[in-house]
Each structure stands twice: as structure tokens, then as C-alpha cells.
Amino acid sequence: MSEVRAEWPLYEVFVRGKRGLNHVHVGSLHAADDDMALRHARDVYTRRNEGVSIWVVQSKDIAASSPDEKDPMFAPSNDKVYRHPTFYEIPDNVPHM
Amino acid sequence: MTDTATDPLQAGFDTTIGHGDRIEPRDWMPDGYRRTLVRQIAQHAHSEIIGMQPEGAWIGRAPSLRRKAILLAKVQDEAGHGLYLYSACETLGVSRGELTEKLISGAQKYSSIFNYPTLSYADVGTIGWLVDGAAICNQVPLCRTSFGPYGRAMIRICKEESFHQRQGYELLMTMMRGTEAQRAMVQESVNRFWWPALMMFGPPDDESPNSAQSMAWGIKRNSNDDLRQRFVDMSVPQAQALGVTFPDPELRWNAERGHHDFGQPDWDEFMQVVKGNGPCNTQRIAHRRKAHEEGAWVREAATAYAAKQAAAAHGQEGAA
Ligand SMILES: [Fe+2]
Ligand SMILES: [Fe+2]
Numbered sequence: 001m002s003e004v005r006a007e008w009p010l011y012e013v014f015v016r017g018k019r020g021l022n023h024v025h026v027g028s029l030h031a032a033d034d035d036m037a038l039r040h041a042r043d044v045y046t047r048r049n050e051g052v053s054i055w056v057v058q059s060k061d062i063a064a065s066s067p068d069e070k071d072p073m074f075a076p077s078n079d080k081v082y083r084h085p086t087f088y089e090i091p092d093n094v095p096h097m
Numbered sequence: 098m099t100d101t102a103t104d105p106l107q108a109g110f111d112t113t114i115g116h117g118d119r120i121e122p123r124d125w126m127p128d129g130y131r132r133t134l135v136r137q138i139a140q141h142a143h144s145e146i147i148g149m150q151p152e153g154a155w156i157g158r159a160p161s162l163r164r165k166a167i168l169l170a171k172v173q174d175e176a177g178h179g180l181y182l183y184s185a186c187e188t189l190g191v192s193r194g195e196l197t198e199k200l201i202s203g204a205q206k207y208s209s210i211f212n213y214p215t216l217s218y219a220d221v222g223t224i225g226w227l228v229d230g231a232a233i234c235n236q237v238p239l240c241r242t243s244f245g246p247y248g249r250a251m252i253r254i255c256k257e258e259s260f261h262q263r264q265g266y267e268l269l270m271t272m273m274r275g276t277e278a279q280r281a282m283v284q285e286s287v288n289r290f291w292w293p294a295l296m297m298f299g300p301p302d303d304e305s306p307n308s309a310q311s312m313a314w315g316i317k318r319n320s321n322d323d324l325r326q327r328f329v330d331m332s333v334p335q336a337q338a339l340g341v342t343f344p345d346p347e348l349r350w351n352a353e354r355g356h357h358d359f360g361q362p363d364w365d366e367f368m369q370v371v372k373g374n375g376p377c378n379t380q381r382i383a384h385r386r387k388a389h390e391e392g393a394w395v396r397e398a399a400t401a402y403a404a405k406q407a408a409a410a411h412g413q414e415g416a417a
Contacts, residue, residue, distance in 0.1 A: 007194050008400065010187070027250070028184040030193055032399035033406060044180050047173070048257075088263040090270075094338045096331045097263060 011037040011058050013044075015051035023055050034058070114315050119245040122188035130314050133307070134244050135189050136205070137316065142182035143200045143207035147381050149175045151215040152224055160218065167264050168221060174261065178254045185246035201386040209367060210293050212375030219272060219279075219286035225265015227287070227294040227332065233258045234328045235298065243315030266335070273340050280340070287336070288344045292362045298325040300364060329357050 008030040014023035026045045031037035037056040046054065090097050106125040113120060120126055149172045156172065159165035183193055199205040210228055215221065236258065239251040272279040299305055299321040311317040319327075329348075336343060347360035369375065 007192060008396065026253075027181055027246075028187065029180060032396075033403035036399065036403075043173075044177050047170075047177065088260075088267040090263055090266060091338060094266070095334050097259075097266065097335065 008032050008036075009058050011041070011056040013037075013041040014055040014057070015041075015045055016053040017050065018052055023053065026050075031056075114243055117315070118243075119248065120243055121245045129310070130316075131189055133311060133314070133316060134247065135186060135191055137311075138182055138186040138189075138247055139191070139196050139199065139205050140207060142179050142186060142196065143205060144211065145175050145179035145182060146200070147207045147211045147385060150381055150384055151211055151213070151377075152221055154215055155218060155221050158218065159221075164268070171225070171261055171264060174257050178257070181250040181253055182247075185244075185250040188246045197389060201382055201389060203373065203382065206371065208297060209370040209375060210297050211381060212370050212377045213289070213293050214377055216289070217282050217286055219269065219282040220290070222265045222268035222272065222283070223286040223290045225261050225263075226269060226335070227265075227290050228297070229258055229261040229265060230332065230335075231294045231297040231328050233262060234324050234331070238318035238324075241318055247316075266339070269339055269341075283339075284341050287341045291343045291345065295325055295328070295359075295362045296364075296367045296370075298322075298328065300367070301361070304364075326356055329359050333357055 009032075010028055011031055011034075012028050013026050015026050016023045029037065029040050029044055031040050034056060037058070038054055041054045041056055045051070107127065110120070110124070110126055110130075113124070120130075152168060152175075153172050156165060156168050159168050183196060186196060187193060196205070200207070210231075215224070233255065236251055236255050240248055240255055242248045242251065269283050272283050299308075302308060302320045302322045305321055308317060308320060312320070332343070333348070333350075345360045347358060349358055351358045370378070373379075
């Protein structure tokens with residue numbers, strides 16, 4: 001149990017929702033380095049097209065995903081329509097859903 | 098107790114809460130407020146993480162690729178919910194490692210609902226409909242909770258929960274259109290999960306001593322009994338549309354109150370499950386502990402790799 005103290009550093013995550021908007025702080029995560037932080041941020045904070053670009057910041061450092069990475073990084077969520085509630089047909093007579 | 102009349106920090110906090118504004122991590126806050134939030138957010142985060150297990154057990158046995166992909170996405174969402182909440186909890190000054198330790202040592206709790214087993218595939222649908230449904234009732238008011246990071250995490254979570262509930266309900270509708278045996282499987286599953294779902298709102302208000310303080314602090318926005326009533330009222334017409342019943346002989350519409358009357362869950366059973374004596378408590382914690390311990394080498398290797406890369410980037414001297 002000694003490895004509890006060797007925690008990965010904490011990163012703050014900023015996501016640009018779409019072109020024309022600022023990057024906005026969305027939360028934080030732990031990662032061993034910048035690359036892993038970006039990859040984790042993509043999976044944790046942008047599973048439903050919430051962003052087109054991510055910055056991760058550890059203390060004074062800032063790392064941003066390049067615009068070129070947008071396609072491979074965000075493409076997988078486009079074909080997973082079943083993540084969205086409208087994918088499911090619920091009859092009109094079922095309330096509150 | 099702090100003397101609110103003379104303590105400017107306490108007075109500032111009280112004013113912020115009084116205006117319905119949010120408290121942010123670097124604001125001064127009473128120790129009790131911080132402690133209550135740490136306990137509640139940690140318990141909530143642990144519930145999301147442990148909550149992956151009952152449904153995760155069916156990923157490999159889902160009846161079609163479509164259902165498997167849906168279930169995988171749903172369970173992945175729950176992991177995400179846990180991470181949003183751990184991140185909110187850490188803004189209060191606790192570390193992730195500490196939270197994980199407290200979960201696997203049993204020092205912090207998670208929702209009692211996840212200590213019940215998933216015995217049939219219909220349970221995947223019932224959990225989506227009733228368990229995620231009850232979670233939605235609890236969580237929607239928490240989007241306005243007084244601690245900023247917690248409320249923001251809840252907003253993200255609530256956006257994703259609708260998919261969870263609807264995929265579960267649709268799964269059950271599909272089974273109800275199937276064979277007699279499939280319909281019986283749905284009813285049996287609903288019978289097992291109804292009472293544990295009602296327990297998710299916590300003990301009755303008169304036995305929930307911390308609720309009043311939590312409401313005064315704006316952490317909680319509704320009482321346990323109010324939320325439970327709301328859930329029952331929402332679920333009854335959904336059950337009718339689905340063609341199932343709830344196992345409660347006292348459940349009926351009360352025109353005078355404009356709400357359904359309903360029976361009480363077995364609160365002794367609830368206390369037993371909370372104390373660790375539910376059907377799956379040991380298994381759930383053992384599984385989480387195993388995953389944590391067996392992942393240790395991955396965490397260490399990633400740390401070593403990052404250190405090596407950083408050394409290389411800073412020139413030759415540290416790279417050897
Ligand atoms: Fe969740
Ligand atoms: Fe959920």
C-alpha cells in the first residue's frame with residue numbers, strides 16, 4: 001500500500017466546445033505526463049462531441065491538443081449515437097423520460 | 098461553534114449561502130461544511146465506481162453486439178461520473194489515493210443498491226430504468242448545490258443519465274414484447290429492485306439527523322422523503338406503460354394528496370447492507386481492491402516512463 005504516496009500529478013482540463021468559443025475549464029484528472037493527460041481528458045470529458053480541442057495544464061505548464069489531432073481524437077464519438085438519449089424510442093405515453 | 102455575529106469569515110460564508118451563491122474551493126468554509134461535502138462527494142464518487150460492477154458483469158453476456166456496445170458505453174460513463182466527482186472532492190483538499198484507500202478499507206461508504214446481485218439480463222434494464230431513474234431524482238437538485246465544483250460535476254452527470262435510463266427502459270420494453278418467459282424475467286427483476294431503489298433516497302426524514310444541517314448549508318436541496326415520493330409518482334405510470342407491477346400492496350393513488358401512497362422499505366435490511374452485510378459487499382470491495390493492486394505496476398511504469406521522457410527533454414545529463 002506504499003504506492004499511495006506516488007500519485008500521478010494533477011492536471012486541469014480546458015475544452016473548446018466548438019470553433020469560435022474559448023477553452024473552458026471542465027475539471028481535473030491525474031496523469032503521469034502531458035500526453036496521458038490529454039488522452040485521459042478526451043475519454044473523461046469529451047465522450048459526446050463536447051469539444052474540438054483540449055488544453056491540459058499542470059501547475060505553470062500548458063499543453064494543448066493541436067487542431068490536426070481533432071479528427072482522430074474526436075472521431076469515435078460520432079458513430080456512437082447510442083450514447084445519446086434520442087437514440088431510444090420511448091412511446092409518447094411514458095412520462096418524465 | 099463559531100460566533101457568526103463577530104466572525105467576518107463565517108459572516109461572509111453565511112451571506113454567500115443566503116444569496117444562493119456558490120462556494121468555491123479557495124473560499125473560507127466551516128470545517129463541518131467541508132467534512133460533510135468530502136463525505137457526501139466521496140460516497141457519491143465511490144458509488145459510481147462500484148456501480149460499474151453489477152452491470153459490467155453482463156457485458157460479456159449481452160445478447161447482441163448492439164446491446165453490448167450500449168452497455169459498454171453506459172458502464173464507461175459511470176467510470177467518468179466517478180472521475181468527475183473524485184476531481185470535485187479533491188478541490189476540498191483530499192487526495193485521490195486517500196479516497197481510494199478509504200473505499201477499499203471500508204472507511205467510506207457507497208450506495209447500498211450496488212450490494213445487490215444482477216441475477217438475470219433483465220437486471221441490466223431494471224437498473225437503467227429504476228436505479229439510474231432514482232439517481233436522476235437525487236442528482237437533478239444537486240446541480241444547484243452550494244459547492245461549485247460539486248454542482249458542476251452533477252450538471253455533467255445529469256446530461257448523461259438520460260441515456261442510461263432510456264436504454265434500460267427500452268431494453269425492458271423489448272423483452273416485454275418477447276416471450277412469456279421474458280416478461281416473467283422482467284417482472285421478477287423489477288420485484289427484486291423496487292425496494293432497494295426506494296432505499297437509495299436514504300432513511301426517512303425523521304431518522305436522518307444530518308439532513309437539516311445539509312439543507313441549511315444548501316448542500317442538499319430536498320428531503321429524502323420528498324425525493325422518494327417524487328420517484329414513486331414518476332415510476333408508477335412508467336410501470337403501467339411497460340406492463341409490470343411494483344411489489345407493494347400499499348401502493349395506490351391518493352387523490353387528496355395528489356400523490357401515490359406507498360409502503361416503507363425494510364429499513365433493518367437497509368442498515369444491514371450499509372453495515373457491510375448485504376449480499377455482495379465483500380465481493381464488490383474485493384474486486385475493487387484487486388483492480389487497484391493489480392494496476393500498481395502500470396501506474397509505476399507510466400511514472401518511470403514520464404520521468405525518463407522528461408529527463409531526455411531536458412538534455413543528456415539526466416537521460417542515462
Ligand atoms: Fe452515474
Ligand atoms: Fe447512470
